[in-house]
Amino acid sequence: MVDGVFSMDGDRADLKGLAALAEQYDAWLMVDDAHGFGVLGERGAGLCEAEELDTGQVPILMATLGKAVGVSGAFVAGSHALVETLIQRARSYIFTTAAPPALSAAVIKSLELIESEAWRRDKLQTLIAYLREQAQAKGIELMPSDTPIQPLVVGDNERARRISEALFEKGLLVPAIRPPTVPEGTARLRITLSAAHETGDIDRLLEALAPLLDATEDESPAT
Ligand SMILES: Cc1ncc(COP(=O)(O)O)c(C=O)c1O
Structure with a gap:
């Protein structure tokens, strides 16, 4: 998984390497593509599509509906036998009220938009490239990533929290992610782009960020 x-x-x-391993050991590969679904692949079907993997290589694909799909919930896609087994046996399913039809209608519409309006994915890629380029020009070193999640490791927990709060005061939502969510000493600002952003938003972020990073540079490590 x-x-x-x-x-x-x-x-x-x-995924290609993992699919090959799974095949070698006659195992099933399950992918949680919460952050790839809707964002990667020609049709937005996610990382499996981008890597050209089929249902034989990835027999269990799940993704959430609360990110690119824009509502809430999640899905598991797989063989009929797998889905039927989950419906009959998954403890979290039994005695739980089904998702309402309105949610299904919203999901169907979202899927239509994801599939037919590739411009959002194209725009995201443009924004990602712009952010990385502009950050580098300002000496801000982002983690290696070509997805909308563009973390900036600041190391110290308190420093991350303070920068995040200062950004929030300027109307910029960049959460500070700290251990145990990430390893000790790698507290970070989790910059996340969406297709609703514009390059001007990125300029605003970097203009606000650069002095905050400088001002907090010499802080002592977190306790
Ligand atoms: C990889 C992954 N899977 C599942 C989830 C859970 O998503 P949800 O909030 O829709 O339950 C998250 C949440 O961010 C996630 O990152």
Whole structure:
């Protein structure tokens, strides 16, 4: 089981390598593509589509509906036998009220938009490239990532929290992610782009960020 796009680093799993391993050991590969679904692949079907993997190589694909799909919930896609087994046996399903039809209608519409309006994905890629380029020009070193999750490791927990709060006061939502969500000493600002952003938003972020990073540079490490 593996994330497609890792939620706190923004990098991608080596799905091809994992699929080959799974085949070698006659195992099933399950991918949680919460952060790839809707964002990667020609049609937005996620990392499996981008890596050209089929249902034989990835027999269990799940993704959430609360990110690119824009509502809430999640899905598991797989063989009829797998889905039927989950419906009959998954403890979290039994005695739980089904998702309402309105949610299904919203999901169907979202899927139509994801599939037919590739411009959002194209725009995201343009924004990602712009952010990375502009950050580099300002000497701000982002983690290696080509997805909308663009973390900036600041190391110290308190420093991350303070910068995040200062950004929030300027109307910029950049959460500070700290251990145990990420390893000790790698507290970070989790910059996340969406297709609703514009390059001007990125300029605003970097203009606000650069002096905050400088001002907090010499802080002592977190306790
Ligand atoms: C990889 C991954 N899977 C699942 C989830 C859970 O999503 P939800 O909030 O829709 O339950 C998250 C949340 O960020 C996630 O990063």
